[in-house]
């Protein structure tokens with residue numbers, strides 16, 4: 211059952227512990243309703259990949275994930291012939307004295323039985339009665355020939371296999387593409403998708419995420435950590451912390467039985483939040499104490 215309004219999309223995602231802002235919820239709602247791929251760009255750890263996981267879980271659809279990498283080719287992304295089985299079939303045919311009937315043998319070994327489906331091809335057919343969710347994750351890591359190929363898939367939801375013909379999806383799967391923007395993705399891909407830039411969450415939403423995902427953390431600790439992280443994101447660092455780092459940090463501090471943030475706890479665990487030595491050097495010490503003061507003020511419940 212697809213959500214039928216934007217508000218319903220927000221609460222529907224929330225029930226699966228995903229807290230989307232209105233912009234993202236609108237994009238998701240429209241992508242689902244109009245069956246268009248959704249292209250999500252944003253910094254690391256802001257919940258891009260999680261969107262696809264939550265959609266699959268919430269809709270009871272299978273999640274098919276294509277993790278992109280440099281040098282990814284058709285055989286890992288789309289399909290591959292089962293070469294070993296083909297060889298075996300040829301040997302068997304030869305042994306049975308049928309090796310000479312080349313046309314028949316070709317029909318046999320280039321049939322679907324000998325095809326190894328990779329994520330894109332698998333996503334073109336219903337799985338357990340419904341079209342799956344196809345996650346094309348970190349597309350910026352793949353190279354441009356793959357993008358060109360993807361254009362055909364995203365516009366027609368079909369794949370052409372020279373030996374077999376064209377395989378077309380009966381209806382489009384739900385497609386989520388993500389990128390960390392280490393390079394720009396081709397306009398022609400973007401044109402086929404709805405686009406949304408996923409930003410860091412505002413303080414209230416980040417706190418909400420933390421309270422849901424790390425329920426064991428004391429309220430004051432959660433509030434101070436979120437405020438601290440929000441302050442850190444205002445700095446000019448090499449790599450700003452994402453929501454995943456916030457969650458990891460709160461979880462670690464809760465495990466250390468911290469009830470609130472203090473300079474000692476920050477000094478000993480800052481590597482969970484910041485993962486570059488230059489950033490750690492920059493924030494550690496006096497700067498951390500200044501941020502902590504600001505964070506405490508921001509996190510303090512309003513009087514009255």
Ligand SMILES: Nc1ncnc2c1ncn2[C@@H]1O[C@H](COP(=O)(O)OP(=O)(O)OP(=O)(O)O)[C@@H](O)[C@H]1O
Pocket residue numbers: 227228229230252253254255256257258259260261388390411419453454457
């Ligand atoms: N809006 C949100 N609601 C709930 N959880 C969130 C939200 N945003 C991020 N998270 C949590 O933060 C973590 C990181 O999310 P995710 O892996 O989706 O990030 P990403 O944007 O794909 O990062 P990367 O670019 O590094 O792959 C996950 O544990 C996810 O549950």
Ligand SMILES: [Mg+2]
Pocket residue numbers: 258259260347388
């Ligand atoms: Mg991701």
